[in-house]
Amino acid sequence: MPAADLEDELFPSTPGKFKGERNAHYYFMNRQLHRCFASTSTMFLWALFLIALTASYLSFQSFVDTGSRYFSASWGGIQWENNVRKSAEIRRSGGMSVLVTGAAGFVGSHVSLALKKRGDGVVGIDNFNNYYDPSLKKARKTLLSNHGVFVVEGDINDQKILEKLFDTVAFTHVLHLAAQAGVRYAIENPHSYVHSNIAGLVSLLEVCKSAQPQPSIVWASSSSVYGLNEKSPFSELDRTDRPASLYAATKKAGEEITHTYNHIYGLSITGLRFFTVYGPWGRPDMAYFSFTRNILQGKPITIYRGKNGKELARDFTYIDDVVKGCLGALDTSGQSTGTGGKKRGPAPYRIFNLGNTQPVTVPTLVGILEKNLKVKAKKNVVEMPGNGDVPFTHANISLARRDFGYKPTTDLQTGLKKFVRWCGSSQILGRKILCDP
Numbered sequence: 001m002p003a004a005d006l007e008d009e010l011f012p013s014t015p016g017k018f019k020g021e022r023n024a025h026y027y028f029m030n031r032q033l034h035r036c037f038a039s040t041s042t043m044f045l046w047a048l049f050l051i052a053l054t055a056s057y058l059s060f061q062s063f064v065d066t067g068s069r070y071f072s073a074s075w076g077g078i079q080w081e082n083n084v085r086k087s088a089e090i091r092r093s094g095g096m097s098v099l100v101t102g103a104a105g106f107v108g109s110h111v112s113l114a115l116k117k118r119g120d121g122v123v124g125i126d127n128f129n130n131y132y133d134p135s136l137k138k139a140r141k142t143l144l145s146n147h148g149v150f151v152v153e154g155d156i157n158d159q160k161i162l163e164k165l166f167d168t169v170a171f172t173h174v175l176h177l178a179a180q181a182g183v184r185y186a187i188e189n190p191h192s193y194v195h196s197n198i199a200g201l202v203s204l205l206e207v208c209k210s211a212q213p214q215p216s217i218v219w220a221s222s223s224s225v226y227g228l229n230e231k232s233p234f235s236e237l238d239r240t241d242r243p244a245s246l247y248a249a250t251k252k253a254g255e256e257i258t259h260t261y262n263h264i265y266g267l268s269i270t271g272l273r274f275f276t277v278y279g280p281w282g283r284p285d286m287a288y289f290s291f292t293r294n295i296l297q298g299k300p301i302t303i304y305r306g307k308n309g310k311e312l313a314r315d316f317t318y319i320d321d322v323v324k325g326c327l328g329a330l331d332t333s334g335q336s337t338g339t340g341g342k343k344r345g346p347a348p349y350r351i352f353n354l355g356n357t358q359p360v361t362v363p364t365l366v367g368i369l370e371k372n373l374k375v376k377a378k379k380n381v382v383e384m385p386g387n388g389d390v391p392f393t394h395a396n397i398s399l400a401r402r403d404f405g406y407k408p409t410t411d412l413q414t415g416l417k418k419f420v421r422w423c424g425s426s427q428i429l430g431r432k433i434l435c436d437p
Ligand SMILES: NC(=O)c1ccc[n+]([C@@H]2O[C@H](COP(=O)([O-])OP(=O)(O)OC[C@H]3O[C@@H](n4cnc5c(N)ncnc54)[C@H](O)[C@@H]3O)[C@@H](O)[C@H]2O)c1
Pocket: 101, 102, 103, 104, 105, 106, 107, 108, 125, 126, 127, 128, 129, 137, 154, 155, 156, 157, 176, 177, 178, 179, 180, 181, 182, 195, 196, 200, 220, 221, 222, 223, 273, 274, 275, 276, 277, 278, 283
């Protein structure tokens, strides 16, 4: 349709146009209207009618809004509130009630179970996105539910759901693990990193800052913030202003954003820089997992090599050690000091490395997998493309050891053995959905 015609359709009462089109029907309607509005009392009645019409329209709108929130969304209602309260119940003296974001994720599901096991209250939230197979997230949710942990399906950008959670339970702590993880995926879908790791973080902090009482926050940063740092092992005092990926940049931004909320609103903040976490119920997008799947399926695996033929190395950290680190950080987090959205005194702001302190090269990792799977890998060795990976990671963990006794105890051989056993187990997803040819 030409633009002029479109405009005519949208604005049919354009003066000049109507003039020529006046017909008998038009004049009849005009006379009737004129008669109706002729007397003041009729005009008054018309005004009343219009006011009533507007009022009923507005109340209908508000009904629709409320209705869509309570009836079509997967949260809200008495049963939902009961589930949240029950899940958050503390069953040990001095325990905490923790809101775990990203609870259906790899680390989130493990820490939620550990908290519940020791008698803390736990409520999870997760948006079950499809970055990797959501059926694995659903299976983790079922596992959590079997242990009394309720996971709400929702996005951390949805402030209404977060406020509702805080209205229902006075959470003492938030363990914030929800994020868009993965380094290379940022090239494909950069906005998902901004959505979850920046906008989602701010949305969560906004609700936490206004909550009464304010919770203490422990959240997952990443070893990736060390970026192009060459000094080894990585210490919390090292430079972190040269990220090599958008993922790393959003985690670094998270450290700065949380600092602001600590400074202005008195929120207690602990950032944990995880180093390549692995283990049962792990993430299928990570190398140890996808290598296992490909080796089992007889498919080749791609091994990256650094400049001058240097092997890549990672400070692989077993999930149980990371869980202990998270619990230690929660236990020592100290309190937030704000009330009514205002800071009342200085609150703790901490950052810790949670690594294993023993970097292992990728070919060594493959060798351990081959031994455990009893299958030789078909290897395709290529030079590392410049898509966000760094050549090595190595954690200095002395700060976490000093402040909460963090001491990793599982080496890569032992940890991968447990992972492969989980993968081969038939009653859970491992072999059936993720590892089988
Ligand atoms: N696993 C590692 O090696 C590693 C290393 C460094 C840092 N981290 C960080 O640790 C945290 C946990 O990692 P993981 O390995 O368990 O990853 P994961 O992807 O298994 O877990 C993250 C969970 O958050 C959920 N999520 C993402 N965006 C969300 C949103 N907007 N709202 C609600 N839920 C959302 C996802 O559905 C997922 O279940 C992440 O913050 C990650 O960046 C992990």
